[in-house]
Amino acid sequence: MPILSAVLCAFVVAGCSRPDSADQYTTWMNYGGGADQSKYSKLDRIDKSNVSQLSVAWSYATGDNTSYQFNPIIVDTVMYVLAKNSSLVALHAVTGEELWIHANLNGIARRGINYWESKDRSDRRLIFQINDYLQEIDAHTGQSIRTFGKDGLVDLREGLGRDPGTIARAQSGTPGAIFENLIILGASTGEGFLSTPGFLRAYDILTGDLAWTFHTIPQPGEFGYDTWPKDAYKYIGGVNTWGEISLDAERGIAYFPVGSPTYDYYGADRIGANLFGNCLLALDARTGERLWHYQLVHHDLWDYDPSAAPQLVTVNHGGKAIDAVAIATKHGFLFAFDRVTGEPLWPIEERAVPASDLPGEEAWPTQPFPTILPPFARQQMTSADLTPFFLNPDEREEWTRKIDSMQTGLFTPLSHLKATVTQPGAVGGANWGSTAANPATGMVYVRSIDWPSFYGKMIRQEAPDEQAEAAGPGELSGDALYVQYCQACHANDRSGGVGPSLVGLSARMQFNEFHQLVSGGRGEMPALHHLDEEAVQRLYRYLARLDRMSPQRTNDTVEGPVVASGGIPGGLELRKAPNLGSYGGNDFGPPYPAGVEAPSLRYFVPPGWGLEHPYLISPPWSTITAYDLNEGTIKWTRAIGEDKMAAAEGGKNTGVPRAQRNGMIVTATGLLFSTSKDGKIYAFDAETGEQLWAGDLPMGTEGLPSLYRVGGRDYLVVCASTPIRWSIDKGEGDEQEQAGQQGQYVVFSLPENVGQ
CATH class of the missing domain: 1.10.760.10 (Cytochrome c-like domain)
Structure with missing residues (x-):
């Protein structure tokens, strides 16, 4: 049978038994599984009694040695993955057979794509960002849709209030969100002075027309304008959502974790609270109108931009059922609000924090602290927190001296007089992909890493025409x-x-x-x-x-059923x-x-130290924390993964350092699946945190797993394409052996007739 006919046949055959598209918890048709980004599934074939019997059903080699962070999506019997020199590949979801390949999409957003279909299912589209453009592919055929935008492309550098020719960065690595006939996008803008502004935007899926824009750096007359210098909207960058957008599809509300203004560590050119930087922001998904916001960090000086998906849950609060939204942050807090009104479920206090000693800087005098929900990460580091592993006596003495000479503590601004250690650091706490929930029970799960950032004394830099020659x-x-x-x-x-x-x-x-x-x-x-x-x-x-x-x-030459190549429809030249x-x-x-x-x-952070020493703080380095938002308590916390180098020195329950790009799935059967940087995927009891199963992977993994059903059988798929790095590995041993390996998409399932 010809390839194209086989693809269409696969769609048609599966269509008879396809789950109701209104139930987002039985399919995995978009990044994160569904609109609310809960990573929750009602599929019930795999449960606590049989999860230990999971084994590899099939695998698909990526065909290269690229580290992919891709979350596979599955529609009926077709799975879409990124592989083979950044090609989109359609696979049969039961056998792994290649159905079609759109090859060489260099510059595509790495974490995932969006899927949309018309009500009669005749029009099905894959939507993605590539080289700062928005593009669509026909999900049936793999061919570019030329009627979208201008000859198949929408330029994301346009409409940002700056000359598009000066914008070097406008797309996000995260795919955005689908709502009705709109695709809603954030952006990754860069983190230097005068970066691109991170406006939030929505585009019509059929035409590519811009539907709405929300100015995250308010312009004259807009709400929040008075929290910035009067000209800030002309030059400030960032204030962008580069992480995951969550949707209450029934109410038509989109929830954005909005990031930091730039430059991240010195804000003399942005004196003020800086709305809507570091906010949980709720917008009308149809119009982009602001409904409510809550600023989690005022005038950020630590790169504490939130990126993890806000979690939408229903809780019993004060004797009433409340639809809530909870957001986990880089600095180790979980905040919870009424999803509709934005009122905190429990009081949040503004507490005094240290002032800045940097000339020109005015740190905000207070910061928000939750009063009931405990933090899920350590929030300072002293020499007493040094790791018990790896360091010889001379190294331990040297690091003790260094850390004792540094300032530390949550919300302590960086200094030009002393070095600083922040814990969690700039990539610590919760990051993209690291939250999940059971929407009905009020349980929220947070993956976190304790990874300090070490900063030397801030360096003063004059404008270039005032500099001495250097x-x-x-x-x-x-x-x-x-x-x-x-x-x-x-x-x-x-x-x-x-x-x-x-x-x-x-x-x-x-x-x-x-x-x-x-x-x-x-x-x-x-x-x-x-x-x-x-x-x-x-x-x-x-x-x-x-x-x-x-x-x-x-x-370089992609083999297989290639139906198209490149991200430039009709030979257009990308800017x-x-x-x-x-x-x-x-x-x-x-x-x-x-x-x-x-x-x-x-002022600038000097080179050196930085994020180079993730293992210096004592373990656990990565954890999962289970919150019961009915009570406002932590139900359990456990380490995720095991570091081989620490284990060799007697370490147990250490977690894995550098584990900020992993994800979870929560199931209605009481399971919590989680990937880890140690080359395994784990299943835990979602009620207790007890480990029930671990599946070996050929390499390490980054990104989110997916759970889907075909023909009454449930499958768990994870992308394993990242070399494993242990705490102090320097490219020797396991890491070196994996350097030339191909990654794989590994699909687990129960044996035939088990759980059915």
């Missing part, structure tokens, strides 16, 4: 550029950590795309727009030289990232717009 990034060699700008996140051997592996990058990415990535950033990677093109070329050549010395298997030039060292950024009132003085 060595800038344009004068550094490729290896020196890597050490200064890349090593902290990608490791000294390029194997990854905070960021993905860069091994084999030159074979996966041409220079133009690499230049766009470095200039504009992507996901959690900040934009390094102060590096001029010559510096980026030196960095790229350095990485390419290392790749030639240790070649990796790649798939390249602008070359903003070099404005001096330390990412000073471009100049302020002419005529605005803004200080020329800026």
Whole structure:
């Protein structure tokens, strides 16, 4: 049978037994499983009595050595995955057979895609972001839909109040949310001075027309404008939702975790509370009208932008059933509100916090503290919290001295007089993908990591025309550029950590795309727009030289049932990232717009320390915390995963460091599935936290698993494509062995006739 006919047959055959589309908890047709992002499933074939019998039903090799963070979606008998040089692949969800491949979608948002269908199911679309454009593919055929937008594309750099030619970054790594005939999007904007503003927007799925825009940095006359300097909307960036958007589809309310203003660590050019930065924001999903908001951090100076999906649950509160929304934060708090009115379920106190000693800075004098819900993460680090593992006596003495000389404590601003340790750090606490819930019982689950950030004394930087002549990034060699700008996140051997592996990058990415990535950033990677093109070329050549010395298997030519290739319908030329030039060292950024009132003085976090030492704090490094929001209590907390290096020194229940990109599924049968960075997927008793099963994976995993049913049988799928990094691994042993491996989508199920 021809490939296309086989695909259509698969849809038609499954259509007779497809679950009611109104019940979002029996399908996994969108990122996170459903509109409310609860990662909850009513599928009941797998339960506490048989989960230990799960085994691999089939697997699908990604065909390359890319670390994918992709959440598979399943429609009827078709599973959509990202594999084979960033290609969208349609697989048969029972056998793993390739149905079609839309190849080489380089620059596609990494975490997932959206699915939409018309009421009669004749029109089915896959919707995704790619290279700062919005694009659609026919879910039947894999072909681009040319009637969408302008010849198949919507330019996400337009409509942001800035010259599109100067915008280097506008899309998000997270796919957004579908509501009726709209796709609702956030953005990843970069984190330097004068980054892109993070407006929230909705587009018509059929036409690509802009339906509404919400200005997260208020303009004159808009609510919140008085919480900023008067010209801030002309130059401030960020205040963006780069994480997960949750929807109350019945009420038509969209809930956004809105991120920090930029620059993250110094805000002399944004004095004020800075609405709607660091807010839980509820908007009318049809119009973009603000319904309510709550600011979780005022005038953020710690990169504490929320990104985890707000969880929608019904709770028994004060003797009444209340539809609530709960949001977990990077700094270790869970906040809970009435979903409709925005009233806190329990009092939230504004408490005095330390002032800033940085010239020009005015830290907000108070911050919100929940009074009933306990924090799920440690919120300071002293030398007493040093790990009992790994350090020899000299190293322990050195780190004790360093940490004792540093300032610490929640909401302590960074200083130009002393170094600072923050706990949770900039990637600690709850992150994207790390919340789930049982909507009916009021149970909310939070995955968290204790990962401190170490900051040296803040460095003062004058405007470029006032600088004394000094060595800038344009004068550094490729290896020196890597050490200064890349090593902290990608490791000294390029194997990854905070960021993905860069091994084999030159074979996966041409220079133009690499230049766009470095200039504009992507996901959690900040934009390094102060590096001029010559510096980026030196960095790229350095990485390419290392790749030639240790070649990796790649798939430039995608094999299989390819129906289309590339993300450019009709041969359109994608706009390249602008070359903003070099404005001096330390990412000073471009100049302020002419005529605005803004200080020329800026302070920066110095290179070094940063996120390079996730294991220095004592374990557990990663945990799951179960909250009962009927009572406002923590029901249980447990470590997730086991660190092999710590176990070799006698450690138990350590959790895994660097585990900020994992996800969970909660089931109606009382199970909690969770991925982990140790190469396993776990099943826990959702009531007690007891481990019931662990499934081995060929590699580590990032992103969310999915649960689906075909033909009365339930399946659990997880993407395992990330090399495992233990606490102090330096590219030796397991990690080195995995460096050239292909990832796999691994599908687990019960044996035939079990649970049916």
